[in-house]
Amino acid sequence: MKKAVGMEQTHPLFRQVYEFILNRIERGEWRAHDKLPSIRLLADETKVHRLTVFKAYRALAEHGKVYVKDKSGYYVSPDSLLPLDTGEGTVVSSYQLTNPLSDIQRIPAKYQFSQALIDPNLLPNLFLSDYVKKVFDLYPKVMGTYSSVQGDEELRETLSQHFRQHHRLQLSAMELLITSGAQQAINLVARILLGPMDTVLVERPTYSVAMDIFRREGARLIPVEITAQGYDLEKVETLMRKHKPRMFYMNPTHHNPTGYSVPARQRKLLVELAERYRCMLVEDDPFRDMYFAEEPPTPLFAYDTEGWVIYISSFSKYVAPGLRICAVACRFPFMERLITAKSLADNGTPLLNQKIFLHYYTSPRLQQHLGKLRTALQVHKEIMEEELAAAGWEWTAPQGGLNLWVKLPSTLSVEVLFRKSMEQSIAFVPGEILDPLGEMKSWIRLSYSFASEAVLREGMQRLTALSRTL
Amino acid sequence: MKKAVGMEQTHPLFRQVYEFILNRIERGEWRAHDKLPSIRLLADETKVHRLTVFKAYRALAEHGKVYVKDKSGYYVSPDSLLPLDTGEGTVVSSYQLTNPLSDIQRIPAKYQFSQALIDPNLLPNLFLSDYVKKVFDLYPKVMGTYSSVQGDEELRETLSQHFRQHHRLQLSAMELLITSGAQQAINLVARILLGPMDTVLVERPTYSVAMDIFRREGARLIPVEITAQGYDLEKVETLMRKHKPRMFYMNPTHHNPTGYSVPARQRKLLVELAERYRCMLVEDDPFRDMYFAEEPPTPLFAYDTEGWVIYISSFSKYVAPGLRICAVACRFPFMERLITAKSLADNGTPLLNQKIFLHYYTSPRLQQHLGKLRTALQVHKEIMEEELAAAGWEWTAPQGGLNLWVKLPSTLSVEVLFRKSMEQSIAFVPGEILDPLGEMKSWIRLSYSFASEAVLREGMQRLTALSRTL
Numbered sequence: 006m007k008k009a010v011g012m013e014q015t016h017p018l019f020r021q022v023y024e025f026i027l028n029r030i031e032r033g034e035w036r037a038h039d040k041l042p043s044i045r046l047l048a049d050e051t052k053v054h055r056l057t058v059f060k061a062y063r064a065l066a067e068h069g070k071v072y073v074k075d076k077s078g079y080y081v082s083p084d085s086l087l088p089l090d091t092g093e094g095t096v097v098s099s100y101q102l103t104n105p106l107s108d109i110q111r112i113p114a115k116y117q118f119s120q121a122l123i124d125p126n127l128l129p130n131l132f133l134s135d136y137v138k139k140v141f142d143l144y145p146k147v148m149g150t151y152s153s154v155q156g157d158e159e160l161r162e163t164l165s166q167h168f169r170q171h172h173r174l175q176l177s178a179m180e181l182l183i184t185s186g187a188q189q190a191i192n193l194v195a196r197i198l199l200g201p202m203d204t205v206l207v208e209r210p211t212y213s214v215a216m217d218i219f220r221r222e223g224a225r226l227i228p229v230e231i232t233a234q235g236y237d238l239e240k241v242e243t244l245m246r247k248h249k250p251r252m253f254y255m256n257p258t259h260h261n262p263t264g265y266s267v268p269a270r271q272r273k274l275l276v277e278l279a280e281r282y283r284c285m286l287v288e289d290d291p292f293r294d295m296y297f298a299e300e301p302p303t304p305l306f307a308y309d310t311e312g313w314v315i316y317i318s319s320f321s322k323y324v325a326p327g328l329r330i331c332a333v334a335c336r337f338p339f340m341e342r343l344i345t346a347k348s349l350a351d352n353g354t355p356l357l358n359q360k361i362f363l364h365y366y367t368s369p370r371l372q373q374h375l376g377k378l379r380t381a382l383q384v385h386k387e388i389m390e391e392e393l394a395a396a397g398w399e400w401t402a403p404q405g406g407l408n409l410w411v412k413l414p415s416t417l418s419v420e421v422l423f424r425k426s427m428e429q430s431i432a433f434v435p436g437e438i439l440d441p442l443g444e445m446k447s448w449i450r451l452s453y454s455f456a457s458e459a460v461l462r463e464g465m466q467r468l469t470a471l472s473r474t475l
Numbered sequence: 476m477k478k479a480v481g482m483e484q485t486h487p488l489f490r491q492v493y494e495f496i497l498n499r500i501e502r503g504e505w506r507a508h509d510k511l512p513s514i515r516l517l518a519d520e521t522k523v524h525r526l527t528v529f530k531a532y533r534a535l536a537e538h539g540k541v542y543v544k545d546k547s548g549y550y551v552s553p554d555s556l557l558p559l560d561t562g563e564g565t566v567v568s569s570y571q572l573t574n575p576l577s578d579i580q581r582i583p584a585k586y587q588f589s590q591a592l593i594d595p596n597l598l599p600n601l602f603l604s605d606y607v608k609k610v611f612d613l614y615p616k617v618m619g620t621y622s623s624v625q626g627d628e629e630l631r632e633t634l635s636q637h638f639r640q641h642h643r644l645q646l647s648a649m650e651l652l653i654t655s656g657a658q659q660a661i662n663l664v665a666r667i668l669l670g671p672m673d674t675v676l677v678e679r680p681t682y683s684v685a686m687d688i689f690r691r692e693g694a695r696l697i698p699v700e701i702t703a704q705g706y707d708l709e710k711v712e713t714l715m716r717k718h719k720p721r722m723f724y725m726n727p728t729h730h731n732p733t734g735y736s737v738p739a740r741q742r743k744l745l746v747e748l749a750e751r752y753r754c755m756l757v758e759d760d761p762f763r764d765m766y767f768a769e770e771p772p773t774p775l776f777a778y779d780t781e782g783w784v785i786y787i788s789s790f791s792k793y794v795a796p797g798l799r800i801c802a803v804a805c806r807f808p809f810m811e812r813l814i815t816a817k818s819l820a821d822n823g824t825p826l827l828n829q830k831i832f833l834h835y836y837t838s839p840r841l842q843q844h845l846g847k848l849r850t851a852l853q854v855h856k857e858i859m860e861e862e863l864a865a866a867g868w869e870w871t872a873p874q875g876g877l878n879l880w881v882k883l884p885s886t887l888s889v890e891v892l893f894r895k896s897m898e899q900s901i902a903f904v905p906g907e908i909l910d911p912l913g914e915m916k917s918w919i920r921l922s923y924s925f926a927s928e929a930v931l932r933e934g935m936q937r938l939t940a941l942s943r944t945l
């Protein structure tokens with residue numbers, strides 16, 4: 006995987022040509038021992054530089070997909086279908102779909118530090134069922150009824166009030182759409198805005214699944230470094246002018262994985278840049294309410310008057326993750342497209358989940374719960390930090406969120422540590438996956454929110470002990 | 476809309492060139508009064524016949540997007556951005572996303588014949604809540620827990636047993652994935668298999684939202700006529716040989732909208748054709764259990780040994796539509812891709828919905844309920860048929876499903892009838908929307924399942940009475 010990741014990320018164009026050729030081979034349009042089109046021909050067809058095609062052919066040769074006959078060009082290898090045929094018979098070619106983060110998280114682990122999720126024991130699951138019974142008394146037919154595509158109006162009304170009161174967002178219920186988790190929101194926005202060869206600004210590092218979604222649309226990723234001070238706005242402007250990106254996907258508040266927050270003064274300027282360069286800002290904001298000392302700055306959406314910010318607000322991480330309720334705020338006419346995209350995706354989020362969420366969310370208990378949760382998360386964070394300090398690893402203490410972004414001693418190979426940890430049932434996320442450039446090889450993301458305090462302490466001690474043996 | 480529909484459907488290639496040009500204009504790459512590339516140049520770039528580009532320019536001129544200067548070529552109109560700018564300020568260009576069916580169904584109607592849904596009063600909503608309480612007792616942390624991406628194992632185990640027992644499908648739980656409704660399943664399969672210029676076989680008529688999904692991927696639709704006898708298999712084979720379609724999207728059992736079922740002998744042959752021409756059969760099967768007289772033939776999936784059938788089995792229409800639970804059966808390695816696509820789409824269907832579904836589905840009550848439901852649907856169907864007969868409209872009595880496919884007298888304009896009906900709060904689906912060729916202008920789809928008996932009778936009488944006044 007490492008090679009592939011690095012490849013597609015540092016050379017998106019080259020990667021696309023690579024995929025283009027491979028896809029035709031896999032679909033049997035070019036068969037074993039067929040002569041492939043000349044570099045010149047393919048460069049014309051795909052509208053890229055010949056050097057790029059040359060690189061693609063070279064990589065395909067390296068990977069055994071094609072072979073070279075001296076002077077006469079490139080030919081399809083007889084075994085180039087094998088990688089897809091996993092012995093189960095059928096060979097189905099498919100478009101680029103990868104999700105390394107999900108692959109890691111699908112492996113069960115006793116010491117689970119790869120999930121930016123909250124320990125179910127920190128969530129008030131038990132009394133939730135009261136609200137559920139209430140929902141069934143109030144809406145006896147909820148199981149037999151579809152939600153509107155945009156989402157339950159009662160819920161959107163309540164959330165728009167919440168946003169107005171808490172975050173000074175000027176919003177009506179019409180400007181909110183309910184999705185099944187932030188993941189779906191990112192996916193729908195990408196469906197609308199991105200196509201092959203489009204460019205997208207992403208933070209470096211960033212949430213890798215978002216990158217996977219953008220790549221599936223054929224988009225090229227352009228990294229924007231994020232630091233404790235935010236972004237280099239001059240650089241952002243240059244990138245916007247030069248590449249005309251369709252959107253800038255950002256997580257400016259308790260950023261995943263670094264925990265940084267983009268300062269208020271930058272937020273206003275970013276909205277101005279977005280407007281000037283017609284680049285949508287997709288503001289992913291799942292960690293806002295999970296702060297330790299002080300409330301984070303207002304969302305960028307609050308500064309936007311012209312409709313250049315799409316605000317993805319997912320409370321589900323701490324309200325009730327199992328419900329997968331997320332709200333997307335944007336202006337018309339974009340909202341019209343979002344509704345259509347949602348109607349094609351799943352025709353609306355289940356009404357039951359929306360109603361349960363609504364009644365729980367509006368309960369006084371939630372605020373009490375939230376206070377307790379903040380304290381608990383801080384305790385978790387500090388346990389992890391103690392063990393990191395003991396090991397002499399480097400990190401910046403975050404103001405909120407669920408993750409620590411940790412730099413390991415350069416003598417340590419993350420790749421080896423990852424493999425050995427998995428053997429000991431310790432899971433974390435290698436930084437490379439979160440880097441649009443596929444570098445950051447001495448960084449890892451450690452989530453402190455999922456494991457219980459005892460398991461967290463024990464797992465961190467095992468991890469750091471393990472690192473000393475390498 | 477009509478024009479657009481006809482256009483994209485009868486000339487997918489032409490439509491794509493049209494979109495290609497429009498997109499660049501909307502993205503400001505070609506600005507007002509810019510000279511556009513010559514037909515020759517654009518034909519080379521987009522690899523289509525010059526006549527196609529000519530047609531696209533002509534249509535763009537008709538729609539006021541471009542204008543002609545005698546002899547010197549085509550230029551961008553100054554107002555070509557207006558259609559996207561709906562007065563709200565921002566202009567965001569987006570990729571082709573349409574869903575006319577959903578647009579119709581978003582309009583509230585008293586006489587609702589456009590929804591192929593079951594009247595919530597026919598569903599045993601009330602005692603469902605018992606199962607919900609049971610679920611919370613069994614899984615107190617269900618609200619705080621994510622499902623696995625593939626879906627709850629207990630549910631997949633139960634469903635695979637059901638498929639083995641009832642439909643002779645050789646299936647393991649590993650070969651099932653849970654989605655949020657059949658809609659999402661179709662969408663995920665399309666994400667994996669389809670890209671620009673790929674071809675897809677679709678029935679004529681068919682479920683329009685599926686066509687919208689395939690078009691969003693840039694695929695070209697090739698119609699296959701469906702009749703009471705099934706398909707013309709010789710034609711199907713010719714189309715597979717000629718166009719190398721990636722997939723054949725079909726709804727062979729109580730087909731929507733016609734109610735036809737493809738006979739058993741054709742099913743086996745279709746699987747052989749799929750294997751020979753490497754064309755995936757996507758078998759959408761939501762109406763199987765809603766038959767009147769006798770059980771329908773076995774799913775195509777049962778005949779498939781090589782993994783060329785993807786089986787989409789949605790019970791949610793009659794079990795509990797509000798839960799949006801659907802199961803997709805397919806073989807490896809395709810399943811691996813499906814899991815990744817699902818992980819990118821929403822990272823897994825809510826566990827709560829899966830658990831409630833599981834406990835309700837395995838209850839003895841379901842079978843009793845199903846028997847009653849079949850009778851109720853038949854009564855609904857007969858009420859509608861009585862009114863159709865009185866009006867002298869033509870239809871073939873279906874063996875199951877939720878719809879009647881009705882041919883109106885050629886003297887009657889569906890377009891006018893539709894507009895007038897909407898004014899009287901009567902909703903139905905114009906056949907044109909369900910036709911990949913955008914024709915079938917004297918056909919309509921009437922769903923008899925959603926309205927109560929009284930409303931059904933009254934609405935049909937109003938509709939037929941209205942038609943006499945036109």
